[in-house]
Amino acid sequence: MSTILDVANLAGVSVATVSRVLNNSDLVIDETRDKVLKAISELDYKPNMLGRNLRRSSSKVILTLVPNISNPYYSEIVKGIQDTLSINDYQLLLANSEAEWDVESKYIKLLEQKLVDGLIWMDATARSKNVRKISQDYPVVICSQYDATDLCYVSIDNEKSAYDAVSHLINQGYRRISMFNSNQKFRYARLRLKGYQNALLDHGLEYDENMVEYVEFDEEKISTSFEKLIIEKNSIDAIFTISDFNAQFIIREADKHDIRIGKDFGLVGFDNLSFSSIIKPSLTTVDQPRYRIGTEAATLLIERIKGHRESCKQIILDHKLIIRESSLKSQN
Amino acid sequence: MSTILDVANLAGVSVATVSRVLNNSDLVIDETRDKVLKAISELDYKPNMLGRNLRRSSSKVILTLVPNISNPYYSEIVKGIQDTLSINDYQLLLANSEAEWDVESKYIKLLEQKLVDGLIWMDATARSKNVRKISQDYPVVICSQYDATDLCYVSIDNEKSAYDAVSHLINQGYRRISMFNSNQKFRYARLRLKGYQNALLDHGLEYDENMVEYVEFDEEKISTSFEKLIIEKNSIDAIFTISDFNAQFIIREADKHDIRIGKDFGLVGFDNLSFSSIIKPSLTTVDQPRYRIGTEAATLLIERIKGHRESCKQIILDHKLIIRESSLKSQN
C-alpha cells in the first residue's frame, strides 16, 4: 500500500505538492500536476483517510442510529437524510441500535472518538440525562420529541397525534378502546400514551391502565395480548396501536377470532407504512412526513457541525390522520 | 477536547504509561494506574480513534452495503452479521447503496481509505471486473452467487431455487407463467431468469421473452406490467416474482381485476418475508436462510481480515420452497 511519500518520490516532487494536487490547489502548474497524477495512477495510490482525518479532525461521515432498520418507518427518514447529506458532501452510515442503550452507547463512541462528525439519533432510548450530555458535547440531532430547548430535534407532536387518532375512534362510536403501546423507554410511546389518556378523558371515558398493552414489535406478544383482552375481558371494541407494523398482526389475530375489523371492531395504526393502504381492511393510520423529518434533521445537523450554536432548534412537523376502512363502524 | 498528553501531564506520568493503562497492559502498578484513571475521568478524556487507528491501521469497523434497507429481506441477514461481528469485537455500520454503482463506489472508498477494515457487499451491482478487483485488494465478502473461485461469497443457489419455484407452478397445472424479475444488473436476477427458462424448457413449455417483466420494487410499474400481461395478452395464468415485496402488489392488482389468486391464478414469491404468511392468500415463496447467510458472511470476513488467504471460500446454503395458498389451483 503506497503512501503520499511514495507518490512524491516517484513523481520527483515533495509531499506538499502531492497533497496540493490531491486537494485541487491551483498553486500547481500543469506539468507538475501531470507528473503527480501519473505517479498516483501508476501506484494506484489511495490517500489514507486516517491520516487526513487526524490532521483535519473531521471525517465527513455522519452516523444515524436507527432502532430497527427492518421497520420501514425509518427507511423513508433515512432517505431524506441521505439525500440532504450527499448534497452537502457528507457520507451517511447507519447503525442498528436495537433500541438498547448498550448498543447505542457503543455507537456513540464513534462520535466521541471522532470517527464520525455528527449523529442523527432516532428514538433515543437513553435516559434524558445521557441524551442531553451527549448532545451538548457533540453535534447531535434527535429524531423524536423532547421538551428541552437546549436540544436539537425534529419530530411530530406525538401527544397530539395520538389524541387525534383516539378521538377519531371515539367519534366513530367505539367506547372500549385499548392501546397497544411499545416499550415506555421510547419517549414517543410515553407521549402517545398521554394523548390516548387525554382523548379518553376529554370525551368522558374512563382511563383504565389494564387496557394498555406493551407489546414491542413482536407478533407473538401481540397475539397473546389480543387474546387476553378479547377473550378474558371480552370487552374491547377498538385498538389504537403504536405502529402499522403491529396492526398487520392484529388484523391477522382478529381474523382468527372472526372479529370483523372496520365493522364491529375499530383499529388505528401509526406511520402510514406502504402496506397499510394495501392490506384488507385498509388501515386507518397517522401519517408522518417522514422524508421531511430526514431532510430537516440532516440540515440541522450540518448547521450544528458548522458551528452555528444558535442552530439548536426544535422542529415539530405536521402529522395527518388518514382515515380508511379499519376504523369504520357499521350502524347496528 | 483533551488528549493523551493532557492526561499524562495531569497524572504526572508519560504518555506511554497512559497508553498502557488504556490498553490494559499489566506493566503498570496499581498506584500509577489509579492516578491515570483519575486524570482520565477528571478530564473526561476519550481516546481519539483517528490517532489510534492511524497507528494501528485498523478501525475494528466493518461496513455492510445494502441495496435497499427498506427491503426486510436484508434485515435478517444484517442481524446475523451484527451478532457475529459483535462477538468478535467488531462494530458494524450499514450503508444504503441504492443498488447503484455510483453510490456503491463512494462507500467502497471508505474501505480503500482505511476507514473501515472490511466490507460485506450485498448484491453487488458493479461489473464483475470491478467486484473482482476490489475484493482482491481488500477484505470483502459478497452476499450473492458468483461463479468465480477467487471471490469470497455466501449465497443460495439462485438458479436452482427459481427452477424449483417455477417447476412447482407447472406441476400445479399452470401453463402460461410470467416472471416478474428485477433489474438485470443484479446477478441473482440473471440467475433466477435462467432457472425460470430451464424449468419451462424441461417441462416442455416454451420460453417467451415477452413474458418476463422487469419491474424493480415499484408498485406502479408492477401495476402497469400486470395490466399489460393480463389485459392485452389475456393469457397468463401464473406469476413467479423475484420478491415477496412485489408479490403483495401483485395480489392487490389481481384483486382489482377480480382474479382469484390460488384458484385460477398462481403466484410464487421469493424470500419468505414475514408478511407472506399473513396476507391473503398466503404466499408460496422460496425461503432463504437469511440469518445464517449473515453469520457465515461475517465469519468469512473476519477470517479474511485475519489474513487467512486460504479462507477465500464460496458458501452455498440451502433454500426451501414453502408452499402456501397462492399457488394452489382449483380443479376445474
Next chain:
DNA sequence: GTCGGTAATGTAACGGATTACATTGTTGAC
C-alpha cells in the same frame, strides 16, 4: 542591474495515539 513581488515548490511541524527501545529502580543470588 537591482529590487520587489509573486508563483511554484519544498521543509518541517503537527494532529493523537502506539510501541520499540532506553532508562531507572528494585530484588535476589552469589
Next chain:
DNA sequence: GTCAACAATGTAATCCGTTACATTACCGAC
C-alpha cells in the same frame, strides 16, 4: 557488596496526510 534480571516508567520514532512558513525562481519596473 556486586551484578544480573526484571519490573516500571520514560523518550522518541512512527503511522499518513495537511499546511504554515521558508525557499527558490522568474518576471517586470525602474
